[in-house]
Amino acid sequence: MAASTGASTAAQAGKTERPVRIWDLPTRLFHWTLVVCVTGSVVSAKLGGNAMVWHFRFGYAIFALLAFRLAWGLVGGHWSRFASFFVTPARLLAYLRGGGGDGAGADVGVGHNPLGALSVFAMLALLAVQVGSGLFADDEIANSGPLVALVSGATSSSLTSWHKSWGQWLILGLIGLHITAVLVYLWRMRQNLIRPMITGDKILSEPVRASADGWRQRLLALLLIGLGAGLVAAVVQLGSTGFGG
Numbered sequence: 001m002a003a004s005t006g007a008s009t010a011a012q013a014g015k016t017e018r019p020v021r022i023w024d025l026p027t028r029l030f031h032w033t034l035v036v037c038v039t040g041s042v043v044s045a046k047l048g049g050n051a052m053v054w055h056f057r058f059g060y061a062i063f064a065l066l067a068f069r070l071a072w073g074l075v076g077g078h079w080s081r082f083a084s085f086f087v088t089p090a091r092l093l094a095y096l097r098g099g100g101g102d103g104a105g106a107d108v109g110v111g112h113n114p115l116g117a118l119s120v121f122a123m124l125a126l127l128a129v130q131v132g133s134g135l136f137a138d139d140e141i142a143n144s145g146p147l148v149a150l151v152s153g154a155t156s157s158s159l160t161s162w163h164k165s166w167g168q169w170l171i172l173g174l175i176g177l178h179i180t181a182v183l184v185y186l187w188r189m190r191q192n193l194i195r196p197m198i199t200g201d202k203i204l205s206e207p208v209r210a211s212a213d214g215w216r217q218r219l220l221a222l223l224l225i226g227l228g229a230g231l232v233a234a235v236v237q238l239g240s241t242g243f244g245g
């Protein structure tokens with residue numbers, strides 16, 4: 001993020017600014033689809049009743065998206081790979097001191113900065129736990145997760161309780177923090193992180209490696225999301241109880 005600072009500074013230093021592809025299309029689609037699905041899952045859970053069918057559907061979609069993102073973190077565009085924003089204590093400390101990372105050079109703030117990366121990993125992990133607990137949840141009235149028959153009543157009850165309390169609140173808290181951080185960057189630090197998450201490009205003055213974002217990557221992403229959907233179907237089938245209890 002540090003690399004996308006004010007145009008005037010770069011101009012004064014005689015550096016040329018140019019757009020560099022940071023977020024490839026699959027990562028952007030992943031992000032905004034995740035936003036729609038998480039919002040949809042929260043709203044449908046609050047509505048309850050018949051809307052719970054949609055809660056299940058959004059949950060399955062989030063499951064497929066997370067499986068995709070896990071794979072994309074290994075084979076996706078450079079800045080979407082986990083290796084490019086892996087957080088080490090040294091990197092985090094250097095960032096907090098206003099350094100620039102431990103050997104990662106000026107690149108350290110181009111993708112997710114170490115603080116942002118921590119929140120990204122926490123969001124992805126908590127969402128995975130939320131999906132996992134939902135698969136075994138049972139409200140003992142009308143809705144039960146597809147895998148509820150595979151565990152004991154006590155286990156299902158603990159997972160249901162996590163799903164409806166801690167899991168839900170921790171995710172909502174992190175999302176609140178995430179959106180607040182993005183707005184603080186926008187309004188206080190005059191850095192628009194939202195535009196790159198829409199267009200894919202950041203305007204940079206330093207020479208920085210671009211993320212590959214051609215048709216080959218996009219076809220690979222399509223294949224991976226298809227495999228993710230297949231995985232979800234196979235997991236749901238394991239319990240073969242269907243949704244709705």
Ligand code: HEM
Pocket residue numbers: 027030031034035036038039069080111112113116120123124175178179182193194195197
């Ligand atoms: C349900 C709500 C949301 C969830 C679950 C969520 C989740 C995430 C995740 C997982 C990432 C990491 C992307 C990746 O590397 O794959 C991310 C990044 C990002 N999100 Fe969100 N997001 C949400 C809402 C929003 C909203 C409403 C905005 C805009 C106002 C936003 C703006 C961004 C931006 C700008 C980044 C990139 C941050 C950076 O440059 O490090 N997000 N979000």
